[in-house]
Amino acid sequence: xxxxxxxxxxxxxxxxxxxxxxxxxxxxxxxxxxxxxxxxxxxxxxxxxxxxxxxxxxxxxxxxxxxxxxxxxxxxxxxxxxxxxxxxxxxxxxxxxxxxxxxxxxxxxxxxxxxxxxxxxxxxxxxxxxxxxxxxxxxxxxxxxxxxxxxxxxxxxxxxxxxxxxxxxxxxxxxxxxxxxxxxxxxxxxxxxxxxxxxxxxxxxxxxxxxxxxxxxxxxxxxxxxxxxxxxxxxxxxxxxxxxxxxxxxxx
Numbered sequence: 001x002x003x004x005x006x007x008x009x010x011x012x013x014x015x016x017x018x019x020x021x022x023x024x025x026x027x028x029x030x031x032x033x034x035x036x037x038x039x040x041x042x043x044x045x046x047x048x049x050x051x052x053x054x055x056x057x058x059x060x061x062x063x064x065x066x067x068x069x070x071x072x073x074x075x076x077x078x079x080x081x082x083x084x085x086x087x088x089x090x091x092x093x094x095x096x097x098x099x100x101x102x103x104x105x106x107x108x109x110x111x112x113x114x115x116x117x118x119x120x121x122x123x124x125x126x127x128x129x130x131x132x133x134x135x136x137x138x139x140x141x142x143x144x145x146x147x148x149x150x151x152x153x154x155x156x157x158x159x160x161x162x163x164x165x166x167x168x169x170x171x172x173x174x175x176x177x178x179x180x181x182x183x184x185x186x187x188x189x190x191x192x193x194x195x196x197x198x199x200x201x202x203x204x205x206x207x208x209x210x211x212x213x214x215x216x217x218x219x220x221x222x223x224x225x226x227x228x229x230x231x232x233x234x235x236x237x238x239x240x241x242x243x244x245x246x247x248x249x250x251x252x
Contacts, residue, residue: 001033001034001035001036001250002033002034002036002148002149002150003031003032003033003148003252004029004031004032004033004034004103004106004107004148005031005148006028006029006030006031007028007029007111008026008027008028008111009026009027009029009105009106009109009110009111009112009113010024010025010026010027010109010112010113011024011025011026011027011102011105011106011109011113011170011178011230012024012025012170012230013228013230016228017228017230017231018231018232019167019198020167020168020169020170020232021170021230021231021232022170023170023171024113024230025170025175025176026176027102027106027175027176027177027178028176028177029102029103029106029177029178030251031252032099032103032249032250032251032252033249033250033251033252034099034103034104034107034148034150034247034248034249034250035096035150035247035248035249036139036149036150036151037078037138037139037150037151037152037247038078038079038138038152038156038157038159038245038246038247039078039079039087039090039245039246039247039248040075040076040077040078040079040138041072041073041074041075041076041077041078041079042075042076043079044056044079044082044090047089047090047093047094050093052089052090052093053086053089053090053093054086054089056079056080056081056082056086056240057081057082057240057242058081060081060240060241060242061081061242064241064242064243066133066134066221066242067133067134069081069242071133071134072134072135072242074137076137076138077134077135077136077137077138078135078138078152078156078157078245079245079246080135080157080241080242080243080244080245081240081241081242081244082240082244082245082246083237083238083239083240084098084160084213084237084238085237085238086240087160087245087246090246090248091246091248091249094248095250096248096249096250097162097248097249097250097251098160098161098162098246098248098249099161099162099247099248099249100161100162100163100178100249101161101162101163101169101178101180101214101216101232102177102178103161103178103249104153104159104161104216104217105216105229105230107146107147107148107150107153108146108147108150108153108154108216108217108229109147109229109230110146110147110148111147112147114147114229115228115229115230116144116154116227116228116229117144117145117146117147117150117153117154117229118143118144118145118146118154122224123144123154123155123224123227124143125141126141126143126144127141127143127144127154127155128141128144128152128154128155128156128218128227129141129152129155129156129220130154130155130218130219130220130221130222130223130224130227131221131222131223131224132220132221133220133221134220135156135157135219135220136156136220138151138152138156139151139152141155152217153216153217153229154217154218154227154229155217155218155219155220155222155227156217156218156219156220156245157217157219157220157243157244157245158215158216158217158218158219158233158241158243158244158245159215159216159217159244159245159246159247160213160214160215160237160244160245160246161213161214161215161216163180163213163214164180164181164182164183164186164211164212164213164214165186165208165211165212165213165214165232165234166180166181166185166186166189167186167189167190167193168181168185168189169181183211186211186212187210187211190207190208190209193207194207205233205234208234208236210236212234212235212236212237213234213235213236213237214232214233214234215233215234215235215244216231216232216233218231219243219244220243221243222243
């Protein structure tokens with residue numbers, strides 16, 4: 001793990017991406033530790049072998065038409081095809097927790113609010129795993145290192161975060177603390193977006209009809225422009241997608 005120090009940072013974006021990334025605003029967080037890399041297959045398997053974690057969904061690679069699941073299961077590749085609950089279970093088992101969305105973004109952007117974990121240079125395959133057919137071993141793109149030393153914050157697998165996905169999170173009264181809306185508040189927001197025909201506010205996906213969880217960072221099959229550190233996506237927490245994994249955080 002590596003420490004992300006306490007203090008303010010710039011979260012969100014003012015003039016790019018989706019409307020759920022706006023407005024750019026200052027968030028002040030306490031210090032926390034974050035895993036240097038995404039949790040690997042070999043690490044997650046220890047939790048499965050202990051009878052605590054459930055195995056990943058070995059059928060999801062086929063369902064998503066990205067090939068054989070075995071292409072994603074080398075020991076040092078990131079665990080994927082696990083749900084939000086699976087991620088929470090693993091992190092608790094090792095005495096940690098999932099990072100909040102604000103914590104994840106601070107680790108990726110630093111106090112200066114940079115566009116990508118490595119700075120402002122447009123992504124190349126030396127920076128991140130993207131536009132490819134499978135994941136790579138964690139830490140295999142050292143030029144993509146973040147401001148505090150974390151690796152693979154862009155690409156490889158989307159990473160589950162703690163919070164409910166809230167399109168209006170950055171407008172909430174406690175946005176400066178990185179506090180999102182509750183499940184009930186997000187459901188009200190989704191209803192408002194449908195009522196006002198704001199389809200597309202959350203990208204090309206349909207507006208959710210249930211509380212969903214956020215994911216960050218992009219994945220092996222994603223496009224370069226989507227790797228910016230402010231980009232937000234979301235899925236029901238029960239989904240076990242081969243594009244999605246996680247890393248854990250811990251309080252000092």
